[in-house]
Amino acid sequence: MSVLTQDILIANEIKFMIENKNLQYGSRLPSERELSTILGVQRLTVRLALKILIQEGLIYKVERQGYFVAKPRIKDTLYILQSETEFLKNSNINGNLELVKFHDIVANKHLSSQMKLPLGTKLFEIIRLLRVDEEPATVDYAYIESKKFPDFKEPFLKERSIFKVLKDKYDDEVKISNLDITVIKSSKEVSDLLEIEEGSNVILQRGLDYTEEKVLVSYSEMIMKPERFSFVSHTDRS
Amino acid sequence: MDYRLPLYLQIKEIILTQIHEKELLPGEKIPSEREMAAIYGINRMTVKRAVSALVSEGVLVSVHGKGTFVATKKANKLVYRIQSSQKSVGFGALLRESGLKQNDKIIASGRIKAGNYLSKKLNLNKEDDVYVLQRLRFADDETLALEYCYMPFKFVPDISVYNFEQVSLYAYLESRNHLPVSFLQSLIIIESSYSESKLLQIEKGSPLYLFEYLGSDQEGNTIEYTQSYLRCDKAIFTYYSKK
Numbered sequence: 001m002s003v004l005t006q007d008i009l010i011a012n013e014i015k016f017m018i019e020n021k022n023l024q025y026g027s028r029l030p031s032e033r034e035l036s037t038i039l040g041v042q043r044l045t046v047r048l049a050l051k052i053l054i055q056e057g058l059i060y061k062v063e064r065q066g067y068f069v070a071k072p073r074i075k076d077t078l079y080i081l082q083s084e085t086e087f088l089k090n091s092n093i094n095g096n097l098e099l100v101k102f103h104d105i106v107a108n109k110h111l112s113s114q115m116k117l118p119l120g121t122k123l124f125e126i127i128r129l130l131r132v133d134e135e136p137a138t139v140d141y142a143y144i145e146s147k148k149f150p151d152f153k154e155p156f157l158k159e160r161s162i163f164k165v166l167k168d169k170y171d172d173e174v175k176i177s178n179l180d181i182t183v184i185k186s187s188k189e190v191s192d193l194l195e196i197e198e199g200s201n202v203i204l205q206r207g208l209d210y211t212e213e214k215v216l217v218s219y220s221e222m223i224m225k226p227e228r229f230s231f232v233s234h235t236d237r238s
Numbered sequence: 239m240d241y242r243l244p245l246y247l248q249i250k251e252i253i254l255t256q257i258h259e260k261e262l263l264p265g266e267k268i269p270s271e272r273e274m275a276a277i278y279g280i281n282r283m284t285v286k287r288a289v290s291a292l293v294s295e296g297v298l299v300s301v302h303g304k305g306t307f308v309a310t311k312k313a314n315k316l317v318y319r320i321q322s323s324q325k326s327v328g329f330g331a332l333l334r335e336s337g338l339k340q341n342d343k344i345i346a347s348g349r350i351k352a353g354n355y356l357s358k359k360l361n362l363n364k365e366d367d368v369y370v371l372q373r374l375r376f377a378d379d380e381t382l383a384l385e386y387c388y389m390p391f392k393f394v395p396d397i398s399v400y401n402f403e404q405v406s407l408y409a410y411l412e413s414r415n416h417l418p419v420s421f422l423q424s425l426i427i428i429e430s431s432y433s434e435s436k437l438l439q440i441e442k443g444s445p446l447y448l449f450e451y452l453g454s455d456q457e458g459n460t461i462e463y464t465q466s467y468l469r470c471d472k473a474i475f476t477y478y479s480k481k
Contacts, residue, residue, distance in 0.1 A: 003348035003370055008386075012355035020354070055428050056448065073426065079322055081479035118240070173481075180476040182315075183427055183445040201445040201470075203427055207479075226427040226445070233477070237419040238323045 007048035010041055014049055018058065018069060029059060029067040057227040071228070074132060078233040081177055083161030084130065084140060094133050097140075100193065101127040102154040104146065111143060114206070115219045122146040126162060129193050136194045137228045142220040148172075162218060163209070172217050179207040181231065190223045201226060245280055249288035257297065257308055260317075264310040265337035268298065310337040316377060316473040320423065327421065329385075329466075330406050333377050341376035342403050345384075345437065349391055359452065359463045360390050367391035371402060374437055381438045383468040393461055411461060418453025418461045425449050425475065434467050445470040 014035065017023075029035070032050070036043040050067055053059045059067050074093055088095045107121040115121075123143050130138040142162055144152065149170055156165045167173045184204045191198040203224040209217045241248075256262045271289060275282040289306055292298040300306045316336055326335070333340040349369055352362045360368065371387045387407065389397070393416045400410055411417050426448050435442040447468040454460045 003346050003350050004372065004386075009350065009353065013353055016353075016355040016358065019358075051431070055431055057426070057428065078320060078477045079479055081481050175481045177479045178476070179479060180474050181425070182474045183447075183470040201427065201429065229426070231425040231475075233320050233322075233423045233425075235321060235327060235421040235423065236323050237327060237417075238325055 005048075006041060006045045007052060010039055010045055010049035011052035013039055014053060015058065023069045025069055025071045027069045028065075029069070031066055071133070073230040074137070074228055076229055076231045078179075078231055081174070083163040084128070085161035085164070088130075095137070096131055098129045098131065099126070099154065099157055100129050100139075101125065102157070111219070114208070115143065115145075115216060117145065124149070124152055126157070132228065137225050139190050139193045139223045140220060141222075142218055144218045148217075166217055172211055172215075174209040174217050175212045176214075177207045177209045179205060181205050183226070184223075186223065194223070194225055196225070203229065245278075245284050246287040246291070249274065249278065249280070249285055250291055253288065253292060254297065262308050263335065263337070264308050266308050267305050268308065270305060315471075316382070318468075318473050318475045320475060320477040327418070328408055329375055329383065330408065336377075338377045339379065341379065343374040343376070344371065344401075344403055345374055346370070346372040347398070347402075352390075356388055356463065360388065360460045362390055369394055369397050371407070373402065377472070380472070381440070381469065382472050383466050384434055384437050385464060385466045388463045389461060390459075393459065411455075416455045416459065416461050419456055421451045421453050423449065423451040427470070428467075430467070438467070438469060440469060440471075447473065447475070 014029070023029070030038060032043050032046050035046045039046065050059065050061070054061060057070055057073070060070050061067050074091060082090060084097055088097065103125055105123050105125045107115065107117050107119055107123055109119065111117070111123065112119045112121065122145070124146055126142040128140045128142070129136055130140060144162070144166070146152070149166065152165070156169065163174045182204050183201050185199045186194065186196060186202045188198050190202065191200065194202070196202075203226050205222040205224060207220045207222070209219070211217055253262070253268065262268060269277070271282050271285045274285045289298060289300075293300050293306070296309055298306050299309045316332065316338070318332060330340055347370065349367045352360065352364055352366045352368045354364060356362070356368050357364045357366060362368070369389045369391045371389070373385045373387070374381060375383045375385055394411070394414065397410070402410075408417060428446055428448050429443045430438065430440060430446045432442050434446065435444065447470055449466045449468055451464050452460055453462045453464070
């Protein structure tokens with residue numbers, strides 16, 4: 001009698017196969033029948049195992065063609081504070097950040113409670129779309145208080161991150177961000193930008209960005225495609 | 239905060255901020271009205287007004303003769319803080335700190351052969367034994383996570399004697415000098431399969447965090463490889479990033 005169902009153990013073995021053979025994005029896996037011979041288990045077990053790997057986003061299935069290795073996830077290292085621009089540079093991905101919208105808004109109830117500002121405070125909303133390998137991956141909503149950053153203009157953001165503009169032009173350097181990760185349903189606007197169905201599960205990564213003196217500089221909400229990202233970290237017991 | 243706001247609203251805001259920033263934890267007693275009046279140099283009635291408002295909003299709970307406490311809100315999501323260094327690690331500790339009732343149900347446990355994948359994760363040979371513990375974890379009697387914990391059997395030879403519905407796994411590992419002290423974690427978001435949905439009593443396709451970690455002990459032995467399927471509607475991950 002086995003302790004765990006076979007599909008879990010076989011899924012692990014196929015994972016090992018992908019890692020060990022260093023199969024890249026788009027590589028085709030052996031067929032269900034071949035895998036069943038290689039691994040010495042029933043074809044049904046193989047199929048269930050492959051289902052687990054599809055669920056984890058490691059492979060995808062093409063009808064009548066078989067199973068293929070999916071795109072590797074983009075790794076986000078949790079404790080390292082970097083702007084989107086730095087992130088693109090450091091993580092060695094083929095990405096570009098496109099400005100979707102830059103406009104004046106006032107703090108609604110949601111933003112007012114997040115940023116701890118009175119309702120109606122004037123803000124700049126900066127919406128950007130991150131594409132990785134030409135495909136939309138993240139919509140980034142950033143908010144800064146207009147009064148604190150007078151004359152903030154759209155062209156500032158050409159070739160430069162928001163953090164860099166705030167530092168260079170206003171001498172406000174973001175030193176620490178308090179972030180959290182949850183899952184929400186995608187709105188119409190986000191779905192259109194990410195080219196996904198409205199109401200899909202998406203990652204919401206919220207961040208409050210502070211200066212050394214713990215003064216709030218900006219607030220952001222990044223809406224990310226779940227299958228494209230993984231968040232990595234380390235913890236030591238103190 | 240605007241200093242022109244009525245004082246009771248400012249006191250309210252102070253308490254809310256302290257709760258939000260975890261200076262006051264769920265279940266913790268807040269300072270007495272008299273103490274707060276003294277700290278801020280204001281009338282006790284003003285403090286009372288702020289506290290009463292928070293009690294009626296369900297943020298605080300007042301227990302007759304004992305004082306006022308931060309409510310342990312069920313509706314709130316569990317906050318899973320990821321830090322580079324922390325005192326207590328794991329769900330058990332997190333639930334205790336959050337003032338939630340903790341329960342575990344063992345779904346499966348026993349020895350398996352490491353095979354290629356687990357032997358690489360746990361630094362073993364293919365033929366070595368691995369002890370697997372599959373647990374369904376509850377918080378306040380509601381399902382929270384489905385967890386698979388894989389441990390090299392050589393480090394836990396007497397593990398099957400213990401019932402981990404009663405004994406803490408980390409307490410056991412500590413008693414065997416193999417308490418994991420260093421963790422490498424990765425987090426992805428997936429949609430629940432049929433079998434996970436059934437165990438977690440959620441709809442198939444509901445979002446789940448898949449939180450995986452490798453834990454090693456003081457000597458650097460890899461002690462556990464854990465995969466935790468955690469309900470997204472029950473928890474939120476939070477952390478700080480620094481320059």
